[in-house]
Structures are given as structure tokens and as C-alpha cells.
Amino acid sequence: MTATLTPRSAAPAVPARPAAAPRPGTRLLALPEVRRAGAATALFLLALPFQLAGAPAWTWGPLYALAYATGGWEPGREGLKALKDRTLDVDLLMVVAALGAASIGQVMDGALLIVIFATSGALEALATARTADSVRGLLDLAPATATRIGPDGTEQTVAVEELTVGDIILVRPGERVGADGRVLDGSSEVDQASITGEPLPAVKEPGDEVFAGTLNGTGALRVRVERDASDSVIARIVRMVEEASGTKAPTQLFIEKVEQRYSLGMVAATLAVFGVPLALGEDFAEALLRAMTFMIVASPCAVVLATMPPLLSAVANAGRHGVLVKSAVVMERLGQVDAVALDKTGTLTEGTPRVIDVRPLPACGLDENGLLMLSAAAEHPSEHPLARAVVDAAHARRLELPAARDFASAPGVGVKAVVDGRTVEVGAPARLLDEPDEPDDPDGTVVALTEELEKEGRTAVLVVVDGAPAAVLGIADRLRPDAAATVTALTALTGTAPILLTGDNPRAAARLAAEAGVGDVRAGLLPQDKMSAVKELEGAGRKVMVVGDGVNDAPALAAAHIGVAMGGAGSDLALETADAVIVRDELAAVPTTVALSRRARKLVVQNLVIAGVFIAGLVLWDLLGTLPLPLGVAGHEGSTVLVGLNGLRMLRDAAWKRAATDGAG
Template identity: 80%
Template sequence: MPEVRWAAAALALFLTALPLHLLGAPAWAWGPLYALTYAAGGWEPGWEGLKALKDRTLDVDLLMVVAALGAASIGQVLDGALLIVIFAVSGALEAVATARTADSVRGLLDLAPATATRVLPGGAEEDVPTGSLAVGDTVLVRPGDRVGADGRVLDGASEVDQATITGEPLPVAKQPGDEVFAGTLNGTGALRVRVERDPSDSVIARIVRMVEEAAETKAPTQLFVEKIEQRYSIGMVAATVALFVLPLVLGDDLRSALLRAMTFMIVASPCAVVLATMPPLLSAVANAGRHGVLVKSAVVMEHLGQVDRVALDKTGTLTEGTPRVTEVRPLAAAGREGRPDEDALLALAAAAEYPSEHPLGRAVVAAARLRGL
């Protein structure tokens, strides 16, 4: 990402120049490094700000760059470079957060298989891209394959893992007439499925669109910042000009007036506003997506900060969705005194469940292995 590369370059140059400056090295040692910091971190926001100015909009990007250049003009090269670095790093964080959101969307898309086995009217089979499937087509879903499209089972019986769609941790038994969803994982049986939804309108496709829309929506804080941004920028420029012109009119010298005006512009630069809006929100949405939480909108994410009670649905919402054996309780054997040993009972149960693909059977086998049985 270019934003990250330019921000990294600006930060590296600044951190190289800073100790030289603070240790009293000659200006020729740190001056060029600061100049390169200004160039690396400021050219892109400056260019974007000039394009916005062409459209008669005073952008915060341009305001920050002008404030940094103003600091340099009054000899505060360090302060100006720091402003540039803060702004560049903010832009890089936003770019990274946006890219992570896109990655979470791509991860959801990867759940749906790229191809499906379509069954022709004569019974022949052909592998086709899932995007070419149409409503009414019949597809064959072999054991261990992912379902290629939303549809209904015509023939066959199996258990389908729908955790990616419904959050239900245990596979759901499917038989003729039951609905299946694209991206879900078929179990041990083969299924013939009639496509009932276009691939672009499948449940997984709608989830992807929801995540994309969540990344594009704007939270109340962001809307408020954007609303006042233009007025703030104009007011800041007007105040800076006034602090420069009025003292000159009243007889102050040029250097003092310029120093006062530039000091105000530096202090009033909206660094905190730039850092406190989009990057944290985008990072939160992307992080939630990577952990299986789909955020409907940025508004919802911001409102979570005020939530003190949460209502949750059934299994798999907070749990891992993977059953585990937590305790073995042997019962008295019929017609015998005493009870069988826990390890012996678990070993027998694991031997019986060993061929099973059922999650509870796998949990019994895993518990036996954990005990070394």
C-alpha cells in the first residue's frame, strides 16, 4: 500500500533526524532529513488537498500540510515534521484498516466453492463455475465438498456443517426437501440439490454485501466531524489571517506577527480529530469480521460502547462450537456390583465411536487420546 510505504519512509527519516537535531548536530546533518520527511509524508495529502481546493473545498489534508510548512517558516522545523509524520501515520492506519476489512470480505467469499458439479438432464455431470449456475439447475454435492449454491435437497441424505451461516456448531441432518446454503460443508453423504437462488443472491453473498456496507457506513461521530470539518477549516484559516494582519495594522513587526499566526495554526491543527475518527472504527469492524462477528453498520459498532446488557442466542455464539468431554460418570453395571473404571469405560466408548464422523463421537475419541488410552 503506497500510504503505508510513504508513512514508513517519513517516520524513518524523522526518527533519524530527531536525535541529530536534539544532540546539537549541525543543520546540514539533520536539515535534509527533515526536508525529505516533509516530502515523503506531505506530498500525497497536499496533492489531495489542492484537488479539493480546486473544487472550492478547504480540506483538512491541506490544512495540516500548510500548518507544517508554517512551522518550518518560523524555524520550528521539528514541530512541522512531527505534524507531517502524525498525519501520514494516520492515513496509513486508515489504509491498513480498510485493507483488513477487504481481507475479511475476501475470506467470506472463499467459503463458497469456485466450481460445482452440475447434473445434466441426461444424467451426465460437468464441473462449472458456481457463478454460472442458474435457478433450477441440479448440482451434485459429494461428501466433504462445500455446497455451491442455495437450494433444496432432491435426493440423498447427509449432515451439513452450517456453522459459517447459522452459527450452529453441530452439523444438521439433511434429507430430500431440506434447504441447504452455499458455502456450507457437506458431511459423509452425497446430495443432489436443486438451485433455488442465483449465486449473487445467496445467503453468503448477502453477508458479504452486509460487511462491505458496514465498512462504508458512517458513524455519528464521523458524520459530526465531517459536518464541522469545512467550517472548522475556514474558521482556522480566517483566525490565522487575522492574527497575522491585525498586529501588522497595529504596528507590530512582520516576524512577530508571522510567529503568532503560525503558532496558532500549529496548535489548532486537527491532529486528534484526524486520528480519532475512521482508523479506529475501520479496525474494529475488520477485527470483528476476522473473529466471526458481522457488523451491520458503523453506527452499530459505535453504539456498542453504550451497551451494558447483551442477549445471545443458542450454542456457538460465545462458545467455540466444538463439543468436549468434561467428565466421565460410570453407572453401576447391570447385574454386577460396583462400577467400571472411568478410563476403561472411556476406552470402550472411544473404540465404538472411532469410525464415527459425528462431532460428539469425535469428542469422545479426542478425550481418550488426551488420556493416552
């Protein structure tokens, strides 16, 4: 394992408004740890063929020496610094072991230790950098400036950090809201999926609350600021991501304790193996050889390879099948999960509104196709998600859409257009019926249909043709085809049914949960509520896996034992904050990856037993008898190769297929 694991809480502080930075991939590859690991590995691989081919030492010796210097200089320097503070860690011990191996002619063995250590350090550096990037990406959601309205009505563009509670800001159509506040004047529809996860824009009128970073629709709003920029929902999400990431640090504390004890034990044992025989009269060279042999056979090469190949092979296997697991540590933790929390929109569902019901009214004289054709033609010029759903439904039925004339859109109400000489209006039932010069609903048919659809978790849309109500459309997000099977599989794997955490309304959440087989539903949640629910489960001793896709899921993803993001519709922050990403957007891959992790963990246990038996046997032989150095090296390297090959079994496609079978219950 790596010598020193950098906790994610140690990520560098993120500036309030970062300047333009290099592309993330380029910046991560430029990390010093990554460059050192890459150089050390390249030098090792370049030297190895020369040595195995029996070439003279001068052809491969300098390459190994450079690998030692490149990969071992920094951990050695840090180890010496720790030694000054009276702390002995595995960094320094492994560098000494590598040098000890070289001093008795086992140059390749020592170089392998250096390469493994450098590579592990690079993985930890990448994980830390990705955490910082995730928080930095969230800051970009909030606009840098806002339009402040002065007491005399003048407009001034100011930095959002300059806004204070009580200021009035103007949010024009298509702009992002600059601060958390309450609408004073105006009406619009605001896309606040980044905060609540709701798939449809929310109508905002005087008295309604709006959040910084949410996207305004077609209307203009005047908003009174109610929170400073540092206390906005977006800013609080940033802090929660950082704090939740830091809650994983206790594992690091445990590792450091084990590392210190192991280091002290190894140093003491090596000195004893050298000093005791020497004091009893053994030849100096023989005592030194015995001590060096002890250091070689007791070195944790086999232990390192016992752990990493199965996990890294499982990571590679998952990657081939559309699941990005960000580190071997994450792969190991996936197998520990015993509780699952699922987001709704974009996770259990496809995240795209669709027309589910078409309910013609008896007096309209049109069938479903005729109504859809008129509705879709009227909605075609609109960019509203509900309009796209209606148009998509018409296209799915291969309906030809005539051109619409005199198109008009009213935020929060709907659209109006002339189609084939008929005046068609499509919009919210309550708003259309309340509009002046519109017909009433004397027999209550529209109201009854609307209530029926809303009880089923649908969004009701009224179609009015030539001034008379013609139909009510039911629009809803659709459950993923594999959602129910995934819920069943996760229940079988963890022993408990998943819970649903969503910012959507309770009726829509309850309907989708019932279809998916989820019993515990928690709806109407803001980001901090989701995180609190996860912390509640974690506080009860559960190891929680959160599966989500939106910015509003980021705090919960970071707080969980494992966070998994859906890659298809996932926000940048969710993808960066999560420990694993379902790249192909297949929900069924979640239980399969958990099952794959458990298989990899079983191989780790097997390998640790093999490594432990070899190390213990060789150490006892060296202490109680005379272990020839070549035999000691052969035993040590043989065990290393054995556990390495055993771990590589996880690379085979058969391993994924078996995991899929396990994940399916």
C-alpha cells in the same frame, strides 16, 4: 486527529471470484499510505538526534525536508484539490502550519505534525483494506464449481455462477455444497456451522434445505437449486457485511463538518492576526511573526497527542494481554458500549462437543467405564465430531481402547464395529431402533432417557451391544469456565444484561444461557436474523457490542457499534470483520478491555482539558500582548509533551490490572 478519515464503506469493490493475491500482511504493508508514513517517521527519527546533539543544520535539515515531502506531499495535493472545489480541510491547513513553523525556524515542530498526520492516514488505510479482505475471504467459502446433472443423467462440471433455479447438482462426500437448494435424493450429514453456528453436523435427507459453502459429510446428495448464486446465503452475507460496515459512515460526516469549520476558522483567524495589526501600522515583519506565532500555538499538536497516546497505549497494553484492538478509534468506541449480544457456540461455550452424561441401562451388565471403552473403540475410526467426543471422554478416563474390526458407518444413523468379540453400535437413538433387525424399546427406557437428555439441551447417543440397548450418552458443548463471571461483569459495566444470539436449537441455547446467567435468549437464528436483532437494538439508541466467532456472526459483528471475535476458534471472516479479537480466547478479557477503554477515555478528557488550557492561554497572550516566539514554542511543545506523557500511562501493566478489577465489577 487525522485530517480525513476514510469510511469503511469506501472500501474497494470486491471481485466475485478474486484471483490469487499476495499474503495479507505483505499486501497491507505495501499500501502507499503505510509506506509514506513509515518513511516520514524514519526520516524524522533519523534527523532528531542530530538536531538535539547540536549538529550543524546541514546534517539534519535535508532529512527534515525529506520528511516534509514524504509525509506531506499527498495530503497537501489532496488539500489543494479540495480547495479547487471550494472546500478547505485540515489536510491543507496542517501542511501550511507545518511549512509556517519551518519558515520561522521551528522545523522539528512542523515535521512532527507531518509525521502524526501521515501515521493517522496509514491507520485508516489499513482499516479500509482489512474490511475488503474480510469480504474477499468469505467468497472463498463457496466452491467455484459444481457438478450439474443433465436431463439424461450426464454429469457436467460448471461454474456456480452458471447454475440456475431448478438445476440438479450432485454433492459428493467431502465436497462443499455449490448452491442453496433442497435435497432430492440421498442422505448425509452436513457441517453448516459457517451458516448457523451449530457445533454438530446436521442430518440432511430428501426435503431438507442445504446452503452453499456448507461441507458435506460421508453421503452423496442430489440437490435441486433454489437460489441463484448471487442470492445465496453466502452472497447475502457478503452484501450485509458491506452494507453494515457503511452504517458507521455518519460519524465520518460529523468529523468532516467539524474539520471544515475548524479549517475556515483557523485561516480566518491567522489572516486577521496578520492583517489587522498591519493595517493599524504595525511593522510587516512583526505582524508576520505574530501571525506565525499564532499559527504555531493554535496548531492542534497537543490536541492530537491528547487523544492518540492514551488510546494507542491502551491498544498496545491490550495487545500484550492477548486482545487485538484494531485501531485507536475502536478502543475509544469500546468504552461507549451500553449493550452486549453474545454468540453461543465458540463464544460462551468452548465450541467442542463433550460427553456430559453416561446413562447405563439396568440390563446391560456394564459400568460406565466399560460402556465408554466399547463405544470409543467402535467410534475411533470415525471422523464425526460426536465420535471424537466419545473417544476423548474415554481417553480422559485413561481407558485402553481395543482394536475394532468390521467397522461400518451409515450417515445419519451411526457406526457399527466388532470390539473384543462383541458387536457394538453407536448412533442416533431413533435411527438405531428403527433399523431392521434391531431390538425395540419395549419398556420405553431408551425413549425416556433420550427425552430427558434432550430437554437438558444434550444430544442423545444410543449404545447397542450385541443387539441390546446398553446405554444412552449425553453429549453437549461445555460452557467456558469464565462465562458466568463475564456475563456478570458485562452487566455491571453496561447496566443491562447481555442477550444471547445463536443459530443453535432453543433447548440447548436455553440450557447454556441459564448456566451463564443470560436471560434474553434468541435461538435458531440465521445470519440475517442476528444482524436484524443488532439493528433493532441500535435503532433503540443502544451502542451494541457483539461477541462471536463464526462466519454466521460476521454480519452482526459488522453491524454492531463494536464487533469482538474470539480468536481461538474464530473463522477468518469473523476475525477480519471484527473490530477487536480476543487472541488468547479468554472470554473474561472482553469486560477488561471495555474497562480499559473507559480509563483511556478519561485520560483523553484530561488531556483535552490540559491542551485546551495551554492553547487558549497562549493564543490570548499572543492576541492581547506580545508573546515571545521562543516562549510560545516552549509552551506549545511543553503542553504537547505533557499530554503525551500523561497518555503513555496506559502502557503500564497496572492499567490492565485496574481495568481487570473494574471489569470484574
